[in-house]
Amino acid sequence: MDVGSIAQLSTTMAETGTRQAVGLTVLKKAQDIQSSTATALLEALPPIQSAPSLPAHLGNRINTTA
Structure with missing residues (x-):
């Protein structure tokens, strides 16, 4: 594995973490x-x-033969 692919992998992982954090924040805001x-x-x-x-x-017996 060369240095370029390690740097690219690191950048991709950081972007994925940021996307997940943003998605979670949007989800929480939507739930709020x-x-x-x-x-x-409910108040209306x-x-x-x-x-x-x-x-x-009234309401003491149930007719089960009907």
Whole structure:
């Protein structure tokens, strides 16, 4: 292996590391944006209205013969 190919290999490895670091930073930024968007959507939902009071006997049994 000559000196030129060693230098080229070193440069290629450094570029690959830089590309991976940039890609990871972009991914983290995209996740932050997605998180803030989801939070904004959840906060924009109207409050849940309570259901009217149902009789106590409703919902206690399941009809399995239907």
